[in-house]
Amino acid sequence: MTDQKQLADWICLDAEFAEGVEMLELAIMSGDGRMIYTQRFRPATLRRWRSYPHGITPEMVENEPLFAECRQEIQSIIDAASHVIGFAVAENDLRKLRQEGIHTDESLGIVEIRDWFWLTHGLENGLDYRQNVGLNTCCRELGIDIDESKEHSAAYDTECTLRAFTGLLQRYADKRGMANASIEEIERRFAEEFAVEKDRYDRANGAGYCCIIRHGDGLYQMKFTKEPPAYHPDIIASVAVANRKKAMVRFSQMLTGKILYGNFRFERLSKRRLEEFRAYTDSYEADDEQFNSKLLRLAGKFR
Known part of the structure; x- marks a missing residue:
């Protein structure tokens, strides 16, 4: 899979939150690498919060819009996407977006970098699926340079997440002789293989x-x-x-x-x-x- 244009209707996103609850920042890139949305938000209820690790203080967002004011634009981007890519995106970013009033259709494909990393790299290198592997560790293991001064910026983390996915996608395809396969074929093969390996892992660990x-x-x-x-x-x-x-x-x-x-x-x-x-x-x-x-x-x- 060498043509990233096949990912044009996919999106990759990352969000930062105040106290893990109210959204402070959201960045969305298209799968082919275009930044299509980036915005900070003023929380609706919280007035003070810890700025670690994202570095966003109340003063930095006091003049930014509420998430509700931007919801329609964000919803239109989600609606137009066939897949969403993220690191533990289902249990983190998408769940919290739903709490903010965003609807996600059942047909939306969920691409978990955590899953791709484990099956493509971690399994053969002795990494446990449940061990605390974050984006930084994932990129380091894959040889992707990280600028630590930019970490936890939603825009930068989104860029790194997409780089990690395209690297994992290419690595997975190359290992299985699918370098010229379509993204649909690779995705289907991955889903089947991951289901088998994850079930084996769950049985052994359960x-x-x-x-x-x-x-x-x-x-x-x-x-x-x-x-x-x-x-x-x-x-x-x-x-x-x-x-x-x-x-x-x-x-x-x-x-x-x-x-x-x-x-x-x-x-x-x-x-x-x-x-x-x-x-x-x-x-x-x-x-x-x-x-x-x-x-x-x-x-x-x-x-």
Whole structure:
């Protein structure tokens, strides 16, 4: 894939936020490298915020428009795009754009640099999908020079994100003998391959062990581990599970009456509950993983 003109109706974007909530700056480039939108905004409610890491102070945006005043223009750019490129763009930039009133159609293709980087470079170099890899690390690993004095400017980060994507796209195509393939063919092949590798990764990382440990204070502890627990005389029972998060939800509800994230202590262990624990079996399903992850995140917020 050598002709970047194939990306003309794609967009790449990056945004900066006040306290991670209200938008301060948005930059959008076309996939073929044209800066088509860049604007700072005055937050509607916040008056003071930390300027790290973006460096934008309240004084710098006091005369800028509210996001709502620019929403129609931004919406028209989003509507005209076939794909949007970004680094963790779905859970970060697009989610917050929706909170600002921007609509995204289900047909909009989402291109996650994080995914492309992991499959094309990280997997073969021992980088974990969930480890904290940001744009700076991605560019450094790919040999893309970064001007640290410009980092966290939305316009500059958008430019770097697009450079990272085109580099990853070319590298992926070259490795698979698809240098002359269309962007649609490459995208389809990537999606299929990523789905297989990500499912394999999720299954391997979701599996583990649960064990009940007796404490001297009369309490018990439920412990979740990825590796088999080492022998300890206070371990009452342990089971292997295909999905640790699913087991967390099940066992915390069974033994405490509420959903708890991670290891937890409890007071009573009846013979019936112990038998239920020992008889527990499960299977890994991607939908279960997502559902139980959401339950545990919510439970963590209200502990």
